Amino acid sequence: MENELLQIELNKIIETSNNNITVTDQDGIILRSNPNHWSIYGIEPDQYIGKSVYQLQKEGVLSPSIHAMVLEDKKPVQILQKTKTGRTVMATGFPVFDHNGEIMRAISYSQDQTEIFNLHEQYKGLEKKLVSYQTEVEELRGKEADYHGILYRSSSIEQIVKTIYSVSKTDASVLLLGPSGVGKSTFARMLHAQSNRKNEPFIEVNCSTIPETLFESEMFGYESGSFTGASKHGKQGLIENAEQGTLFLDEIGELPLAVQSKLLRVLQEKKVMRIGGKKERQVNFRLITATNKNIEEMVEKGEFRLDLFYRINIIPLQIPPLKDRKEDLPILINHYVQNINEKYQLAKKFHTSTYDVLTQYNWPGNVRELENILERIILTVDEETILPEHLPANFRSSIPHIEDRAASEINHVETEEHDWKTSIEKIETQLLKKASKHCKTTYEMADYLGISQPSVVRKLKQYAISRNL
Template structure:
């Protein structure tokens, strides 16, 4: 009766253990084991009792067999096993001796460590990315000093920079094309800074912001008393203010047709007459224009003068949007984090996952949108580290790859000095909760998570996770 109770107790201990407990005799024949755990090895419970661990090792089920090593070495052994199902198992084995010092049994305890190793790999990848980002910071700083704030790694911007450097020594008109926010004014300033006119004025005019009724007086100026409300001293126009320097007309596609004709005359004759004036003033300036519109299409529709188009289109430069030069995004992110921190005397930093989102987002508003978003999150985030949830929801949802979303949702809840057990528990809870939302049964959950069904049941019970609704 006593032996029966001992046998029953031993069987129950093995059956209910969180570890896979396996006992073999001195020849490696399996005597007892926990049936719930053998699914990770890819075989059914009825396929291992009475089997030799040496045979299972030859078949690749146990790779390698902890029991074979214990019986051979006659001492405790701890190893990592790779199973046919792709799982990683931590196994620890111990020999059992009789009174004569002979090995009569081998006992092993094993536990599926796949999720833990996957988490370790994810953190290693994040560390590698951080090292890469630090390298990009150094590249960024070097290029910033050389190219007047034009930050890039892409070959397309490299080609534009080279063209600007070549044509900056001439007075040829340059037309900058590209969508809003790509930094056309920055390229215009670079062109001026590289030219022989760099010490003279750089006059920037946004043609889309000046009302048509005021355009002529702003551009050409006026003489004293030339119209009601005019200054008694008169006013020098923007064209005259650019004397010996550079006149940059941004959004020239918004220029009224009447003004296009007058601008063309100025470009042809190099003379300007103020409103109410009788004398023409000689002018000398370099013209740079920019637009986000299709000027050729506007010419076809007679919304833009063909002769003016020929005058401004001597050197056309197409600035591609950020989504077409994604390699430029990381150094732009680093640059704006650095400059905005300096501007507001802050020391905010980006979490690695936040960095991933920002560098993978398509940025329809281009460089301007990127700068605005970074300034916003630096000013509004309460913490020193900016996490994904601090980003605008449209960027957070689109920018983050699906496989990283769960990590982003849970990682901020883990304090920086949390121990490994806390990290694993929080991640396991999140994984189980997500699987519970999308799976109808614990068997489906097990398949989705790549673990055994008994493990799913045990973990749900351990964390008190129940289905809602």
């Protein structure tokens, strides 16, 4: 009688599951499965029980068969299947062993992922329209770039901004990738501000700062009295706070595996269950995520769920580090210097030589480091004009070629002048003339001399040096 009840319970669990649960024996013969899901494979419910997965694979119904792979590898497997009906299915299979360590069953869980891949295709279609929208985007960029805190001259950031404008009106999930400090949260806010949800909440969650023990209660909320110390009124979670708006999960690579599973369920079903609750709540939000980690590598190591990765990776945007887009430095430096002066009611300025050092530095901490260093220098230096010697030692030592080249040239300057200013002008003139002979453009001259391109143009004009560049 007890076995009969267990069979009834098992059949009901399989029948009512949102996933397609399938069980085979050690020979790949299907013993049980959810009848409601087999339509995606293009066969009727009564056509699979007792069938061999190897035969179904040969007929192209299962392409490939997750059970065949589990029985062969004798370990868990996760794959994407393509069905005869044109659907894309995420399948995860597990082996079941007897007391002797012999495989006796294989169980799989499958879910239709066609919607996700259709969004990928829609994104590709949007990319093709970018060329025709170029003029309009340039106008919008000029109006909005400063408002969103995104200032740039580089083509790499320009392409990212164009993509954000093109996908902002959709609800497709965006994954922002890049090292720490490149401004991923700024791009997330820009995406929200351009979306149809711009008047609704923008909830930013740094997954690395919330203790794992508190993560579920913070993300999903809790009902009153659900655990010791809980508020008697309960608490709405961060996911519910983002209702109708945007949920931005920064450093999503730090998300615990247990929370990853629950987040995946929320994304799939658009429902959230508070801790200690009995009623699911409908939620509607746009998801943006960011990380400085290699998520694909984490998936391979089992540190990040593959199915969640596919959910968040609809539109990946790689934000390059500052050292790879140095043409953005002049406009960023001017912007932050102006803002910091206004914030503290100061009037500090940078000497040209200081400006050159800042634009040659590699900025390993990216935009965040740039802003912090500029603020520190402006607040701690008493002089109105900030000179290179006011910069931290690592800035000057990181680009020694500037001083070395100048020092070597001094020994070759023929001058009897004792006036410092006149001697320096002679040295600069000689360096510029030498550089103009070796270089074709003012940008090449800037690299050769170790100064910025605007400084080269200014000094050529200052010394009336003609050039055929």
